[in-house]
Amino acid sequence: MSTHAAPARPEDHDALGVREYLHLVWQRIRGGETGILPVLGGFILVSIIFQVLDQQYLTAGNLINLLVQSAVFMLLGMAEVLVLLLGEIDLSVGFVAGVSAVVLAWLAQPQVGWPWWATILAALVVTALIGLLQGSLVTRIGLPSFVVTLGGLLFWNGVMLFVLGNGGAILIRDDVLVQISSGTLSRPVGWVVMIVLVALWAALMWRRDARRRTSSLPAPPLALTITKIVAAFAGGAGLILLANADRGIRAPVYGLPWVVLVVLAVLLVWSFLLGRRRFGVYVYAVGGNAEAARRAGINLARIRTAGFVLCSLTAGIAGIVYASRLRSISTSMDGGTLVLYAVAAAVIGGTSLFGGRGKAIHGVLGGVVIAAINNGMGLLGFSAAAKYVVTAVVLVVAVTIDALARRRQSG
């Protein structure tokens, strides 16, 4: 760093010191851009509480279980983030996931006999069309999304019950479909996948920071970039070590669950779309100030409709994971509770209910927190009633943080 030429003007921080950079970050946090800090803090807090109350909580087996349990919440949380960003809400995601599961299971029955990939494709196409329908009602006719998707919640629940029949269920016997949730990578493959993913991420981040430095734009200090990369490797290695430990009770079970990669893939694609593409900027612009977006020449209807389509599509993926985990879909699926968890996951993760602020990762982190509460209270033998109460309290706390951060930002 010492060979770096002195900046021409003092305000050009092209070579920020670590301390200076951390100071800037701290200023942002104080300004209300708290990012993922509250939810990370919440997760650590929840984990400490449960670990103190029950030593079972922080075991390799339970943590990986937790990850698998939270997959549906994470996916639904990400789905909800996409519409919350636009300042809308989608209350139908739970039963849209249900419809997806029904389509998948129905087509995969031996008497219908579609191959596994075709059933997945069909489920996703159906859910995307549902999103298109609901999104069009909201944007073209101008109905409030609350009402349209509340109608959707009932309607798709009805459709599900209609197909499944009273108290009915469809079992899934297809091997691949079942493996989505319960299959695992072999130990060495888990390591390879982790190392490749982290290395790719590190290379991209390294290149981006290097470019900023050569263009004499403010860039994070080298030491921080290296710290991040080391931390990512450590985190990845920790995850693989946990996953590769034997967590079976009767027979040995080990390896990274496939479903973790499914969630990761959705997270990466949506993060890329929201963060690196023009579409993403437009989503934030529409959610932040729709009139400003319109005056900038952005087609509001198209962006909003696309948001609903992507939301329903993500809910469709969640439905596939749900059905795969239960190896069936039945009328006992509670889409109403799922949608509340989806909104809660997004908001607990740090996405604003008021539009314009949020990220895909918020759905994932919020989903983990919700699953952690469920899982930990389950271990402690609490009833569903107690779980609801605690989840509700966490949700209200999260919304309060959101509202306070907003007030701080505008004040």
Place this chain on the structure above:
Amino acid sequence: MPATRGAATAADTQTLLRLTGVSKAFGPVQALTDVRLDVPAGAVTALVGDNGAGKSTLIKCISGISPPDAGTIAWKGREVRIDSPTVANDLGIQTVYQDLALCDNLDIVQNMFLGRERLRRGQLNELSMEQAAAQTLSELAVTTVRSVRQLVASLSGGQRQSVAIAKAVLWQSELVIMDEPTAALGVAQTRMVLDLVRTLVERGQAVLLVSHNLLDVFEVADRIAVMRQGRLVDVRPTARTNQAIVVDLMTTGETSRSVEQAT
């Protein structure tokens, strides 16, 4: 009276935008009647008038927010239909709105490039946009902004107005329309914005300034157009008018004074 600005008068500059017979009604309310206005290049044309005189409606017609019912708009001598903000932007008309039309939740760079992001292999070219935004702001001598990656929510009123104007500069708009740019600003910030207006004109851009504040208008405008009850009643160079005349025109539509009479 401030010093006259000799160079820019309607006679010796080329007409950038010409409105002819522009009319607009909202239901039974006739908001604009047969408006004729020329906006020359490289000069500040001020549009003044009492509340409800039709100033905002007129600029909405030009900026594509709500197109006129009748009349023609000619841009550089060619007749155009401006029926959306995008069309106006593509022609080179950029409007800085009274309510600023910035997104609080986006940073300065994102706001300045909103709707016209630079791409590189399908992805946002953040580097190029960030550099261009920083350069434009420093060209306009806007130095109070800490970082171009700051969220607009954290900016002061004057800074926000500067960002909105810088956006117009960045897009190399030939005509910048400003709707009450100093209405909500303090003294120092008003100064900053008025300086920016003159900077724009010195760079060869035309400015159409809508304002209530006659002090501001007389300070920066080369020509003053007065509207009353949906009609354009008078346009003349700043040198050939004064505040008393403008107030007469705004309130009664006519004046018996001449500029020789002291204000």
